[in-house]
Amino acid sequence: MRVPTTQAVIDLCISHGFAIAGVASATRSAHDDKLWQWLEDEKQGEMEWMNRNVDVRLDPRNLVENAKSVICIADRYGILEEDDISNNSGKVARYAQGKDYHKVMKKRLHAICDTFKQQYPNEIFRSCVDTAPLLEREFAQKAGIGSVGKHTLVIEQGIGSWLLLGAIVTTVEIQPSAPSAPDPCSTCTRCIDACPTDAITPWEVDARKCISYLTIEHRTAIDPALYEGIGHWIFGCDICQEVCPHNQPNERSAHSVIHESYTPVTKSLDVLDVLHWDEEARRHHFRGSSMKRAKLNMIRRNAVIVAGNILAEIDNPELLTKLKEIASSHSEDPLVSSAAQVVLKKEELKG
Known part of the structure; x- marks a missing residue:
């Protein structure tokens, strides 16, 4: 089977309107112990769903059997600007000020999956936007989308962290992109x-x-x-x-x-x-x-x-x-x- 080049995958994602894309190998999380400790300390609050399918969350091969690659994408959604808000108003986070990103991203991810399925009918392509048990930020860093900052958000070099993440987990083995640097913060707090x-x-x-x-x-x-x-x-x-x-x-x-x-x-x-x-x-x-x-x-x-x-x-x-x-x-x-x-x-x- 002739697999797509990394650049061809990135180009396809960009053609569907995503700002940035990359590919990571579908491997187990390097932060296994940290996630378990976070859950044990009950820092997830009332998000009981975080306690379910933890082993799936830690390894995409448990999400998609025989998964080889994770195609990572991101939309940019905001810029830093002063909002003219009245004294009697409650502020809304920038990511929620427009249309529902789940639907906006999922529609395009489905279209990308459909293209791949036509080329590789025997392979699996599963799209994920925030709702599947997948550590999207870790894979985004591995795929070169950006580096995870101390606030736990992905920072795109030279642009910032106003990013919405999505992914496609697939059984097709694609050459991974160069990862992003691990620490964008240095001594900043x-x-x-x-x-x-x-x-x-x-x-x-x-x-x-x-x-x-x-x-x-x-x-x-x-x-x-x-x-x-x-x-x-x-x-x-x-x-x-x-x-x-x-x-x-x-x-x-x-x-x-x-x-x-x-x-x-x-x-x-x-x-x-x-x-x-x-x-x-x-x-x-x-x-x-x-x-x-x-x-x-x-x-x-x-x-x-x-x-x-x-x-x-x-x-x-x-x-x-x-x-x-x-x-x-x-x-x-x-x-x-x-x-x-x-x-x-x-x-x-x-x-």
Whole structure:
């Protein structure tokens, strides 16, 4: 069987609109012990799915039998710029400001797989975008996409870490690309120092403290000790990326191509509006967006916390009245009402 050249694979991926591509050998993770320790320390928080299929996650050959290669791709989705957001708004992480990246990337990965299947009908090609048990960041580094920084995100040399990753695991053996350098950070600790909830240590994130995890994945009550650190972030967080030296604008990043699907549509959400949402409103606002990951009670809980942080900065009688209504309502979702009660207690102590 005549296998495709690495460059031919990269060219095919680029022709489908991906910003960067590379190939890695389908080998077992070099961070086996670290992942097991992270799980043992329960730093995955409520992400119980991380506890399942760990051996599959550690070795793509357990995901696709006889896998030989992992084709890695990335979309660029954002640039560092000041967002003009009102005082009453909750901030949305840049990756979620446009269309749902899962659908945007999966569609093109499926098309690439279809092309390969026509050429190699007896081989397997499985596309993965964030949902399969695959250590995408480790393979992205092996494939030359970029280097993993201390904030655990992949940094593309000269461009930064505003990347969305995907992969195709295949039984076709393709010559691997040159890997990226292992350490792009040296002595820098800006992401660690800037994290308001102290979630980051070098090359590790404690999800239980991470604002992105707390506002997107955490489905129960958030520790009140973390409320202040959440600031104005209603969905996700970009702080560790905003302070990263690799993400500061430069001549190369100024000319980098961002896929049109990630053009910002929702940079922020009006907190008072969200507090009035019902399920129909949530679905309307999150249609076509990865923000639909947050259930109604979660996004309203987040809005309550952000509202509390807004009230700590400025007077907003309308917002305060709504929080009091939520806190005292017997028909309110307990996740939301309990958060409002915590916020109001903080307001009383402040007053």
